[in-house]
Amino acid sequence: MQVESFEKVLQSIVDNATAVIYVKAVDGRYLMINQRYEDLFHVARDEIIGKTDYDIFSKPQADAFRANDERVVAEGHPIELDEQVFQDDGLHEYISLKFPLRGNDGRVEAVCGISTDVSSRKQAQDQLQRSLSLLEATIESTADGILVVDRVGSIVRYNRRFVELWRIPDAVLATHDDAAAIAFVLDQLADPEAFLAKVRSLYASPEASSYDKLSFKDGRTFERYSQPQRLGGDVVGRVWSFRDVSARIHAEQHRDHLLADEREARPLAEEAVRVRDDFLSVASHELRTPVASLMLVIQSLEHRLDRFDIDKVRWAVANASRQVERLGRLIDSLLDVSRFQAGKLELKRDFVDLAAIARDVVDQLADQAVRLNTQVTLSSDRPVIGRWDGFRLEQAATNLLSNALKFGLSRPVAVKVSAADGIARLTVSDHGIGIPEALRPRLFQRFSRGVSARSYGGLGLGLYITRLVVEAHHGTIGVTSEEGQGSTFTVELPIDMAGEIATSP
Amino acid sequence: MIDATPSVCIIDDDADIRDSIRFALEIEGYHLIEAVDGEDALTRLHSSDRPICLILLDLMMPGMNGWEFRRRQLADPELAGIPVYLISGGRELPHHAVELQARGYLSKPVALTALLETVGQFCHRDQQNRC
Numbered sequence: 001m002q003v004e005s006f007e008k009v010l011q012s013i014v015d016n017a018t019a020v021i022y023v024k025a026v027d028g029r030y031l032m033i034n035q036r037y038e039d040l041f042h043v044a045r046d047e048i049i050g051k052t053d054y055d056i057f058s059k060p061q062a063d064a065f066r067a068n069d070e071r072v073v074a075e076g077h078p079i080e081l082d083e084q085v086f087q088d089d090g091l092h093e094y095i096s097l098k099f100p101l102r103g104n105d106g107r108v109e110a111v112c113g114i115s116t117d118v119s120s121r122k123q124a125q126d127q128l129q130r131s132l133s134l135l136e137a138t139i140e141s142t143a144d145g146i147l148v149v150d151r152v153g154s155i156v157r158y159n160r161r162f163v164e165l166w167r168i169p170d171a172v173l174a175t176h177d178d179a180a181a182i183a184f185v186l187d188q189l190a191d192p193e194a195f196l197a198k199v200r201s202l203y204a205s206p207e208a209s210s211y212d213k214l215s216f217k218d219g220r221t222f223e224r225y226s227q228p229q230r231l232g233g234d235v236v237g238r239v240w241s242f243r244d245v246s247a248r249i250h251a252e253q254h255r256d257h258l259l260a261d262e263r264e265a266r267p268l269a270e271e272a273v274r275v276r277d278d279f280l281s282v283a284s285h286e287l288r289t290p291v292a293s294l295m296l297v298i299q300s301l302e303h304r305l306d307r308f309d310i311d312k313v314r315w316a317v318a319n320a321s322r323q324v325e326r327l328g329r330l331i332d333s334l335l336d337v338s339r340f341q342a343g344k345l346e347l348k349r350d351f352v353d354l355a356a357i358a359r360d361v362v363d364q365l366a367d368q369a370v371r372l373n374t375q376v377t378l379s380s381d382r383p384v385i386g387r388w389d390g391f392r393l394e395q396a397a398t399n400l401l402s403n404a405l406k407f408g409l410s411r412p413v414a415v416k417v418s419a420a421d422g423i424a425r426l427t428v429s430d431h432g433i434g435i436p437e438a439l440r441p442r443l444f445q446r447f448s449r450g451v452s453a454r455s456y457g458g459l460g461l462g463l464y465i466t467r468l469v470v471e472a473h474h475g476t477i478g479v480t481s482e483e484g485q486g487s488t489f490t491v492e493l494p495i496d497m498a499g500e501i502a503t504s505p
Numbered sequence: 506m507i508d509a510t511p512s513v514c515i516i517d518d519d520a521d522i523r524d525s526i527r528f529a530l531e532i533e534g535y536h537l538i539e540a541v542d543g544e545d546a547l548t549r550l551h552s553s554d555r556p557i558c559l560i561l562l563d564l565m566m567p568g569m570n571g572w573e574f575r576r577r578q579l580a581d582p583e584l585a586g587i588p589v590y591l592i593s594g595g596r597e598l599p600h601h602a603v604e605l606q607a608r609g610y611l612s613k614p615v616a617l618t619a620l621l622e623t624v625g626q627f628c629h630r631d632q633q634n635r636c
Contacts, residue, residue: 292614296525299617
């Protein structure tokens with residue numbers, strides 16, 4: 001190739017380069033520019049010869065180029081530089097390689113520059129930086145612990161939350177070895193084998209996503225998610241994320257317990273409400289009966305006073321008096337119940353004779369026995385004296401005898417008082433309807449009744465009050481019964497005094 | 506002359522209630538039959554030599570209660586036609602009155618005027634015995 005044509009070839013290469021290429025003398029005057037230069041800065045190569053950067057660019061830019069050129073001359077070797085140039089469409093970033101051109105004597109005679117526009121590459125890099133920063137901030141601000149592992153099992157990335165959740169020392173993570181990290185965490189898990197098996201199966205199938213729950217020995221629970229990390233179409237690793245759901249699980253368990261407790265308590269509460277409603281209905285019936293009787297008698301007296309003879313009036317007054325007593329007794333019972341419920345059964349102990357109490361009670365209920373055509377026998381051969389609350393024992397004995405009359409089917413009723421081995425005993429036996437076995441355990445409970453309220457009235461408090469009275473005396477009450485044959489109630493009270501008193505004839 | 510003045514029948518286990526109704530009605534000239542429960546009532550109604558103009562029926566009774574009595578009464582052609590008034594208490598009384606096909610009900614405690622008005626609707630007084 002001829003020298004002349006070689007120059008043409010070189011000129012052609014230089015003109016077709018995408019870089020801006022130029023040669024300036026050491027004093028800054030242009031010796032040569034390429035086609036790219038002409039196009040970008042709107043200047044012809046013939047015109048620029050002999051001109052400097054100060055003729056083409058603004059002074060600050062020209063100063064910057066000049067300084068770089070002088071540096072190349074001074075240092076005498078190629079230098080790579082970042083340079084900025086204003087073009088028609090704004091500021092462009094260039095990487096310029098500038099190198100000295102020497103004459104035959106070896107002195108630097110000119111500076112050649114090859115400047116490549118890297119504006120779009122720079123923008124892409126900035127964009128990438130912003131994306132990375134966003135990713136970084138997101139990974140660190142999530143409440144989940146995140147671990148990224150590559151396909152050969154090296155830890156690529158993890159966040160602080162991951163370290164906190166798993167309590168992995170920095171030294172272990174510094175190895176970037178996932179196996180080491182797994183070995184460290186296994187000990188914390190309730191079922192390490194299952195976890196390990198799952199991890200192995202996931203590493204064996206890179207495409208798989210999975211979800212699991214991990215239970216810890218210390219009671220914590222994590223949810224684990226695992227997704228493959230893809231680059232283009234290829235799986236390059238795996239992202240693990242862990243969420244501590246212990247608080248939620250505990251709350252759920254707590255809620256389940258509460259629900260179970262509530263389910264358990266509901267029938268009891270419903271039963272209590274039912275019992276109370278039944279009691280209120282029965283109590284109102286019981287209170288209504290004497291009031292009804294009283295009202296008719298009084299209103300009749302009022303209405304026809306002039307017509308009644310004195311015997312009828314006497315009868316009416318006696319009847320009214322009886323109803324008032326009956327009401328009084330009912331009210332006492334109701335007050336007793338609320339008193340007992342408040343835990344206020346205070347005994348007024350004094351020396352009392354249980355046999356005398358039984359006799360009084362039999363006398364008091366004699367009228368009722370006659371009305372019911374029932375024969376009542378009392379057997380007590382001697383006084384049985386103890387330090388008891390006479391009023392309360394009378395109440396207990398009255399309840400037992402009333403029941404015997406009420407449920408006794410007009411058959412004979414026996415009341416017995418005896419004492420032996422420091423124990424006083426009161427028994428009341430009837431031969432009436434008896435108590436079905438199924439009802440016996442509840443018999444001494446509040447509002448309990450051995451029979452349907454549709455058949456027998458009564459508050460359902462008698463045996464309950466009796467039991468409380470007996471127990472307050474540290475005594476016991478029991479029943480034997482056979483349906484259709486009758487019942488026997490036995491009260492036993494400790495005689496907590498200096499023995500029995502000598503029998504009087 | 507046979508006394509054919511009809512009787513009011515009161516069925517209640519509570520003697521005080523029966524006594525007070527007797528006290529209130531006899532002075533007005535009514536004749537009364539008392540029964541302590543359903544079974545007692547069935548016997549007395551059958552053996553009565555007077556017609557029965559009205560039954561006052563309590564519901565809660567030992568022995569045969571009011572429900573069973575009413576069932577037996579309705580099944581008995583001789584007694585089925587006798588009007589029945591319930592005399593009891595509780596919020597369900599109107600319900601029971603419908604359930605038992607009663608002519609009405611008197612809620613305890615019963616005012617004398619209400620009792621006399623009810624009985625007066627169904628029964629004649631005994632003119633001879635009337636004071």
